[in-house]
Amino acid sequence: MSTYLYNHLPLSAALSRLAAGGVSRVEIFGGEYTHWRPDEDPEQLRALVVERRLQVTGFHLPKEEIVLASEPKYRDALDRLKRGLRVASAVGASSAVLHAGYEVADSRYGARERLVEAVAELAAAADREHLDLLLENLPRFGPAVFGHSADELLSLVEQVASPRVGICFDTGHALVNGHDPSESLKRLFPLVKSIHLSDNHGPKPDNPFASDEHLAPGDGVLDWDAFFETLGALGYSGELVLEPGAQANMSEEVVLARSIAAVESHWRRLARKGTRLL
Numbered sequence: 001m002s003t004y005l006y007n008h009l010p011l012s013a014a015l016s017r018l019a020a021g022g023v024s025r026v027e028i029f030g031g032e033y034t035h036w037r038p039d040e041d042p043e044q045l046r047a048l049v050v051e052r053r054l055q056v057t058g059f060h061l062p063k064e065e066i067v068l069a070s071e072p073k074y075r076d077a078l079d080r081l082k083r084g085l086r087v088a089s090a091v092g093a094s095s096a097v098l099h100a101g102y103e104v105a106d107s108r109y110g111a112r113e114r115l116v117e118a119v120a121e122l123a124a125a126a127d128r129e130h131l132d133l134l135l136e137n138l139p140r141f142g143p144a145v146f147g148h149s150a151d152e153l154l155s156l157v158e159q160v161a162s163p164r165v166g167i168c169f170d171t172g173h174a175l176v177n178g179h180d181p182s183e184s185l186k187r188l189f190p191l192v193k194s195i196h197l198s199d200n201h202g203p204k205p206d207n208p209f210a211s212d213e214h215l216a217p218g219d220g221v222l223d224w225d226a227f228f229e230t231l232g233a234l235g236y237s238g239e240l241v242l243e244p245g246a247q248a249n250m251s252e253e254v255v256l257a258r259s260i261a262a263v264e265s266h267w268r269r270l271a272r273k274g275t276r277l278l
């Protein structure tokens with residue numbers, strides 16, 4: 001379960017609410033709107049986790065501009081991401097999730113080369129911390145997002161060529177891009193080491209930013225039967241991370257309960273059919 005659901009709260013409160021809701025394994029969301037900042041002490045965060053007897057499976061790195069930034073800003077962004085990797089390691093995560101950055105189709109600025117260089121440098125830093133670095137497929141909000149297609153991610157992973165680099169597949173992001181999440185997952189497998197599960201109502205061309213609704217699985221239009229069938233058929237054995245967000249029409253506790261119930265029902269259905277998942 002991701003702390004994203006409680007992103008409006010301080011991290012200590014978010015972790016407490018998740019623990020109170022029966023969650024034992026968490027991914028810490030250190031991204032935009034975050035309740036975690038890179039200048040915070042990793043040991044303090046570790047203490048928050050240990051006190052609540054939580055296991056941290058992954059750490060979502062903050063969103064940083066590592067492609068089109070000027071040289072000093074680029075180095076600062078990389079430094080903050082490396083601090084994030086140290087925190088991920090301190091709290092016992094086995095992987096860190098990275099948003100790769102901005103569209104790099106315009107090669108005049110050497111943007112593509114810079115992205116490869118940045119991810120390679122972060123992969124080396126992740127390796128020193130015994131972490132996998134997972135690139136997430138992103139929603140295509142305007143022209144400025146890199147990694148919205150499977151092909152882009154695959155070519156970047158190939159160019160960086162580090163055994164530490166894999167993919168975090170986000171079901172909701174695939175859906176808002178108008179892709180079939182099951183087909184996208186098949187394209188990216190076996191590089192996928194973690195999956196973010198959330199639902200939405202598909203692309204909203206008039207307001208793309210509102211399309212990534214982060215609903216509980218089953219509360220949008222994603223075909224979860226097909227998606228879980230695909231997981232079973234592929235023999236997926238990586239992390240499954242529920243990543244719903246706070247909703248206006250129900251409490252976070254209801255969103256949490258609905259998310260867990262949805263995944264459990266698909267799990268049971270697969271088990272009845274003899275498919276072992278995880």
Ligand SMILES: [Zn+2]
Nearest residue numbers: 136170196243
């Ligand atoms: Zn995600």
